Amino acid sequence: MALSPRIELKLSQSLVMTPQLQQAIKLLQYSNIDLVDFVAQEIEKNPLLEVGDSSPSSAAEDINGAKTKEGSEATSDDYLTNPGAENLNSEAALDTSFDNDFTNDCINDGVQKSPTDNDMGLTSSSMIGNGGSSFDQAGSGFDLRLSEEISLSDHLLDQLNLLALDHHDKSIIRFLVGMLDDAGYLSESTPDIAERFNCDVAEIEKLLDVAQGLEPVGVFARDLSECLKLQQKANDRLDPAMEALLDNLERLAKRDYNGLMRICGVDEEDLRDMISEIQALNPKPGQIFGNPVSQSVIPDVFIRKNPKGNWIVELNSETLPRVLFNNHYFTEIQDLTKKKEDKEYLAECAASASWLVKALDQRARTILKVSSELVKHQELFFEKGVKYLKPLNLKTIADAIEMHESTVSRVTSNKFISTNRGIFELKYFFTTAISSVEGGESHSSESVKHALQSLIDDEDPKKILSDDKLVEILKSQGIDIARRTVAKYREALHIPSSIQRRRIKNAAF
Incomplete structure (x- = not known):
């Protein structure tokens, strides 16, 4: 062809x-x-x-x-x-x-947002003023300014204007203010900020120390431990034992009190007092300037x-x-x-x-x-x-x-x-199937999670159920489930392991 x-x-x-x-x-x-x-x-x-x-x-x-x-x-x-x-x-x-x-x-109109109370005692005025200068007018003058809600960034920038810093340093701190999340934490690392401004990391750290001196105490922290340290430092309570405790917050979350007493070098009474001090601190200092309004779900x-x-x-x-x-x-x-x-x-x-x-x-x-x-x-x-x-x-x-x-x-x-x-959500009702032990009707994964949660909630603190024991109990209820699936569901429900639950439920204080 x-x-x-x-x-x-x-x-x-x-x-x-x-x-x-x-x-x-x-x-x-x-x-x-x-x-x-x-x-x-x-x-x-x-x-x-x-x-x-x-x-x-x-x-x-x-x-x-x-x-x-x-x-x-x-x-x-x-x-x-x-x-x-x-x-x-x-x-x-x-x-x-x-x-x-x-x-x-x-x-x-979109979804109507419910007003939120300002934690600092500043509430929105219910009267509409015309901004006049007369002292007789409702909602005008200084009272109206007090009723306006102040944002975290505005509060920090007002303090920054009072600091004796040059224009370059203030520009960097203004950038740091813009990088804060709703809780007041710094969302970008200091090396990245230094690269952005073409300066040394040490200079950024120095300016960060200045920014961390602003109110509310605890803002510009890079993690929870640093946030609590800044507040304890302001309270003149950041001694070596307290610093060691704040460096081991994971152990505190797991109720490993014996380990904490050994690390901090304190006895049980001192550790209890230190924990009480930490509980009185604010882990999210930025949110005192108004919590973000949650979006209501309309069915x-x-x-x-x-x-x-x-x-x-x-x-x-x-x-x-x-x-x-x-x-x-x-x-x-x-x-x-x-x-x-x-x-x-x-x-x-x-x-x-x-x-x-x-x-x-x-x-x-x-x-x-x-x-x-x-x-x-x-x-x-x-x-x-x-x-x-x-x-x-x-x-x-x-x-x-x-x-x-x-x-x-x-x-x-x-x-x-x-x-x-x-x-x-409509997708909630679409779940995978878990086989039945005797070949009967399959079980929904959500119903299995509910059964798992109920077993753990009702467990005896002196007889904590291991994953193997949970598998055994669920199988006795007709649910054919593997141990790894129990572990996966437990983690999805944010349930600690049996060792951690034993420590938490049998903690001395």
Whole structure:
């Protein structure tokens, strides 16, 4: 056969993901906060989208001539036979709204953060002052300044301005302030800082000593031991015995009191007094200037029992943005559009708005289907507790709802469910299986961990259970588990070894 260039026609099939399909997949794994941010961005750049009204007589109802059911609710029996929720529209046309009865300000407001008390006694003022100079005005002047919360960095920089240092040295200390974490510890090593400023390590250490003299005492420490040493030094209590104790905090955590008395050269009474002094210190001095506000977990799904005893699965309407396609505005502006570019832009906005409504609708359906099937498989957990949690994998749920495992994985990521036993991430219910001794039903790894924790909590301080003994007890309960698995689960639960537990539970003080 001659080797020469030639033209050939070839037919082939390939799977290509469109940008909209890729974005729909991303929507599945968005958390409720990420979803609100994404929808807000889409509404901002698309004039045909708007935030829906939470009132019963919404624009969508006027267009469609039918009301959508408030919330998204179905019993477990309903979803065993019909995973799709009747209260969600099957198809979303251009004039369809995604209605889940959420409030008007859901798009603009995130999770409300609860105010925290300032440990230094500085609280936020409840009155809004206008900053005037009159002494009669509420919330003005010196009282208002006292009510403002001061950050750790501001407090340190105010002290730095009073020190007699040159500009270069102050610049380095300002950099050190910026490297502090919330607890007040220095997060970068002195050699790295010296390399950054092209100077000797000894110079950085000298400036670090200056910085460690600032208040609160203990900041700029590189570890817990140094933090406590700085505080004891300020208290004039850093003698050789105390320094030896602070150099062996690991032994103190393990309650190795005999070893500590030998290392520090003190008796039992002196060691007890030294430990009491350490317990009075602040291991995180930076946090007195305001603890970081913890992010509250907002569940995406609720489950509860109805009067008949069936489990009801509901979507949390507060986490589902209600987006409307403004069909009236679209029709009005379509008649006024004459230029080809404007028509193309309007058609693109209409297609994007229609896609977003459908994608949000499909996302809600999928979360509801996965959650309902999950409740079906883990019903004993909700009835009796973690001991009855069954082994479960993604494939089981995927096969039941006729979806791919990757889809179920995305749905269960960053999603939380509120149950009668607390709030759990959906992934919590997917656990590996531990075989049964007599070939019976397998046990969930979480239920095995719970059984292991219960055995250790109830053990006699005089008869500490070794890992081998725990294996023996668990096997007597029908759980076929290896010793290395017990050790792995014990470490995952942050449970010390039997030797350490014996020392802790039988400690003299």
